[in-house]
Amino acid sequence: MNRLRKWLTPPAAALLGMATVMSVQAASRPGEERPASITRLRSNFNADWRFQIGDAPGAKEAGYDDRAWQPVGLPHSFGIPYFQASQFYTGYGWYRKRLTVPAAWRGRRIALEFEGAFQDAEIFVNGIPVGRHRGGYTGFSVDITSAVRTGENSIAVRVNNLWDPTLAPRAGEHVFQGGIYRDVWLVTTDPVHVAWYGTRVTTPALSERSGTVAIDTEVRNDGGKAVTVSLRTDIHDPAGKIVATMKEDGRRLEAGALATLSQSSGPIMAPALWSPETPILYKAVTTVLANGRPVDRYETPFGFRWFEWTADRGFFLNGKHRYLKGANVHQDQAGWGDAVSNRAMERDVQMMKDAGFDFIRGSHYPHDPHFAEATDQIGMLFWSEASFWGIGGFGPDGSWMSSAYPVDPRYKAGFEESVKQQLREMIRISRNHPSVIAWSMSNEPFFSAGEVMPEVRYFLKDLVALSHKLDPTRPAAIGGAQRGEIDKLGDVAGYNGDGAALFPNPGIPNMVSEYGSTMLDRPGEFDPGWGDLPRTPGAAEGEGEYPWRLGGDRVKLSGPGLITAPSWDANSDPWGWSTMPACPNAAIIGTVRLIAASRRPNGLYKVSQRRCA
Template structure:
C-alpha cells in the first residue's frame, strides 16, 4: 500500500527532518504519533554481487524499515544509530524505500521520562553504503592505546570482518596508523579465514610509535586508523577510524588527570536541538555548538542526557573538548502514572520490566559501539536522575544500574562507568564515578569516590540576561568561601558542568528550557560573556544601547556551504543599528527572505522575527540557521519597515545544481505553535527528591530529608535559628494548586508557604496558617490564586513548645505553566 500510494499527496522534505519542523521551543507540547517517509533510488547493475546497506545515525524513536514492500526490520531507540543490510530486498533499477516512524511514549522503551522534548523523525544523517561481501562490519573497529606516554605509544585494533557470501573467504586485514598529514607511522597485517555468513575479529597490535603527539583540549592532535580488507589478494574494503593518543584517570582524593597532569575540568551539559530545525541539526550546527562552549573557556561537555550524533563527537575531537556521554535511563521530578514522559524512570508494571531493561542495555551497547573510538570521550554514564522512580522499584533501579556498569566494563574496559544525577536514591557508589546534580554539590563532601558536579546553575533567563555566572549550589560546598570564585574546587572533586549550555525545548515549558548560557537561536547571553572573561580574559563587548534604529546589518559565520546534503549550514545574524552603525536594543519586526537562488530557513524561503512572538528578536538582534539542498548562489535580504535593508550572499557547493526556473523553490512552512489538547490540565505531585535549601540544618537533619519520601526522616533547623525556612526547587515553572506538609510530630504548627520564579524575590503567597488550634502531623492547603513559580518556600512561623522547627515531607500539587 505504501508503494502504490499517490506520491503527489506527500510533502517533499529533506534530511535531517523532524516531525515538529518548524519548532521554536515555545510550548511544552509537540506532535506524537506516526509519520511515513518514502524515497526512490536507483540500483545500477554494476552493484550486482555487492552488499547494500542502509545506515541511520538516529531516528526517533521506533523505525520500521521497508524496501519494495518488504519489511526489512525495526529499531527501537531514538538516540542510537542502526544499520540494515537490504541487499535481498533490492532490485536493479527503481527502488522504493519506506520508513514508518513513531514517537509514541512506550512503557518498555528508554527513556520513559525526561525534561526534553521527544519529537519524532529521521532527524540525523542517513547513508546508503555499498560494500563487497567481505567487509568491515558497521562500526566494526575498536581502537585503543594500551600503552601511551610522551615517549612512546602502541595501538591495538580489533576489527570485525563480515563475510556475507555463501563460501569461506581468506581475508587479510592491513591496518595503517596515520598522522594528521596522512603519513603512516605504524602498520599491521594479519590473515584469517572468515567462514560463510559469519564475522571474524582480527586482533592487531602495533609496534611502538615514538613520541606521539598527545591529544588534549589545548592541543587536540589527531591521528587515524585506516583498515584495508583484502579478499585473497584483492582489496575490497577500506575503513577509517579516529584515533587520539591520551591517557587519563579519575581519583577519589586528587581529582582528574589527563596525560599525567592534574586537570579540574569546567564545562556545560547541553541538549541537541536548535531553533526552527528542532532536533534535525546539521553536522556544522554541532561543530558550532562545541566551538561556542570552547570559545567561552570550557574544556568539558556533558552530552545530556543521551548520546548525541557522531558528528558531535568529531567536533569535540577536533576542537579539544572532553566528552561525557549519558545513556538513556532518565528520570524527571514530579512523575505520575504511565502514559507520557512524566512517568517513573523505571517501570511500575512488572510485565514491562524485562523488555525495558533489555532495551536500556541494548542502547548502552549501541552507544559504546558507535562512539568508542573518539579520543574526546572519557566517560560512559549510565543514566541521569533515575531515582525519580516509584519508591517500590528503587531496588530494581539499583540492580539495573549495577548490571549496566558491568556491561560497560565488558564492552569497553578503557573508560569508567559513571552514575549521573546520583544525589538521591543511594546510587552514587554503584559506578566508578559519581555525578552529582544541583544540591548534590553541597550534600556530598569528599565522598570517597571519584566525583563530578554534573549540573549546577539552572538559571532561567531570556537573552540578554545578567552578566553573572549563576553558580547555584557550588559556593555552598562546605569549606568553600561563597565570595571567592573557585574556592569549591577541592582536590577530591574532578570538575563541574553548568546546566546548561544552550536553551532547549522542554516538556516542562518554554521558561524551563531557557537556562542556557546561549539562547535557542545560538546568540550568547551575557552570562556566556562572563565566563569568557573569567576563563579567557576576553572582555565583553559593548552592550547594545538605547537609540534610534536606522538600519539592519547581516552577518554569517560562513558564506560558503561545503555541501548540499543537509550536513552544512550557515548561522545568519541580523542586528539593528543606528545611523552610525552602532547596535541598538530596539526590537522592530525583521524579515529574512531568500531573494534569489537556492536554500531555506526552517520556515521556508522567509522568516519573520517579532518581539514577544515565538520567533523573537531580543536586545536588537535575531538569528537563524540557513541551509541549502542545491548548489548555487543565494542572496538573503533583511528588511524592516522604515529601516535600511541589508543583504548577504551565500554560496553552496556540490550537486545537484540550482537551475533558475527549473529547480523547484523552497516551499513555505508557516509556523504555528503546537498546542495539543490545551483543555486538559495534568496535575503533578511535585517536590519529592527535588533539590532543597534551608535557613539552617541541625546535624543529621539536612534539608534533603524533608522531601525524601520517608515521613520518618525530617529536616530540622538549628536550635538558634529564629526564622527557620525550607526551600524546594520544583525544577519546573508551575501553577500550584495544593500543598501538603507533614511535620515530625502531631502538634499545632504555624507556617507560611510561598512560591517564587527565581527563589530570591517576588514571593507569592500559596497558603498560611498563622492561627488556629489544630493539632495534626499532616496539613493540606489549597493554593491562593496566582501561585505560580519554581521555588516553594515554607517558613515556620511557630513550632510547638519544646520542639525545634522541622518538616518531614513537602508535596505540592501543580501543573506546568501554560
C-alpha cells in the first residue's frame, strides 16, 4: 500500500480571493483622480518620471536639477529596450518625480504603494528618507505623510540591482534587470483605514449547496487620538446583488494601534463556484466607521472554490478530479524586459488558456499582483513561488551563479530573513486569489554547496511552517524537489526534469513542475532531448502501475508542467529552451519554447491547442 497523503483545504478556509486595494467607487483609469469627498483615493503614479542610470550624489534633494535626465514612464527597467541581450547592467539608477499635494489633503494619510522595484529601493521625499525595501519581486507601501507639504514636493527613488549575498535570490538563470519595473500607486486615506492588503477572506464551510464567508480586516489608527471602530461588510454576487451583510460592533482603537476585526456571514445558498471554466468572482465591500463616521471603504474580490490534493488520486477542484495541464511562465518580454504592462500580463495568461492549458507555475519568483488578478479573471490555476532559487553549475559567491544557500556563516541569517520576508509579502498580497492553489518555497534549492545541504533542508522545513502559519488554507510546496532529499519536506512536491522518472510514485501529493530544459543550436532539429517522460514508469498504455501520463479514468496523479511558456531570454541568442506537450496522450515533440519573448506562438503552441483543448 502506498502511503497516502492528502491536502484538504481546512473547513474554515475553502473560500479565497483577491485582496486588492480599491476605492469607494469603481477603479479609475490610470492617472485619473477621483473627487476629494471619497474617503479612499487611489491613483496611478506611473507618469512623468525622470531617470538617470548610475549613482547621482545629491539626487535625493528637493532642489536637485534633473532637467537633463531621461523622461520615462513606469513600469521601467534599467535595460529598456531589451531583446536577447547576452549581458545586463548591474549598478544604480535614480528616479525623480514631482507631487503636488492639495490643501484638502491636510490631516489625511498619504502613501506610495510600489508593486515591485528590483531589488534594493530607497525612497526620499523632499530629501527626507521615508522608506527602504530589499527584495525585487514583492510589493511594499511607504507612508510619506510626515515628509510632504502642501504644494509641490519632490519624490526620489534610488534603486540598485547589485548581487547581494544576503538577498534572495542568490542564483538563477535569468536576467536580473534593475528598476521600478512594476506599477506605483498614490493612496490617500483617513488616518483610520484598512491596512495595506489588510483583508483575509475564507469560508467556514463550502459545498455546491451553500457557503459562509469569514473575513478578517486589519484596521490601523494613524491618528493622534483613540477612536471607536466598527465595520460593515456587504458580500456582492457577480451581478452586484448583496447576498450577505456582516457587522462588527464598535471597539476602542488606540492612537498608533493596529487591530484585526473578524466577521462571519450566514449561509449563502448555491454560490457560483470558481473554476477555470467558470471564473466567477464575488466581492466583499467593507466600510470602516470611526466614532460612527464612515472613513474608509475597501473592496476585496474573491471566488468560492475548494480543492483536494492527494498522493494516490491526484488533484480535485470543487470535488472533481482534474489533470493539470500547464506551463512555467516568466515575466519578461521582448523590448520591455521585466517592465511589462498589465495588459501584457493578461495576454500571457490568455495565450496559455488558448493553448488548452488550465495551470501556470509562476517561475521562479512572486509575480506582479495583476498576474494573479488575470489568472482569477481569465480562469487559470496558479502556483505562486518564492524566490529561493538555485542554478546548476554554480560557483563561488559574487554573482547569480552562486550557491542557492550561503556557505559563509556571516550571510546565513540575513539571507534566511530575506526569503522569509518575501514569502510573507507574497502570501499577504495574493492570499485571497481563488486561482492560487499552492505556495512554493523554492526552485531547485539543492543547487547549494554540499556542506550546507543539511541547513537547506532545515530551512525549507522552517519555510513550510511559516507558510502554514500565514495561510493554513493552501499547501506549502517544494518546487524543484528531485534532488537533495527535500521532496517530502512540504505538502506537495514539484519534480523538475527527470523527477518524473525518479519518483513515479513518491507517496505524497506531487506533479511534474518543469520539463524539457534542453539547449539546442538553432537552426537545427527539434529534439526533446532528455527523454524523461518516455522513460517514466507507466508512460505507455498498459505499462506498469503508474499511468500518470494517460487521460480519462486512469489518471492518478496531478499532471505535468512545462518549461517554459513565455520564456526568459537571458543569453539565449543562439539557444532555445525545448519544451514538451503537457496533455494526456500528447505526442512527444520538442521545439524552441512554446511562446518566445516576442510573444509569437510557434509550432508546439499549435500542437498544444489541438491536443490539450
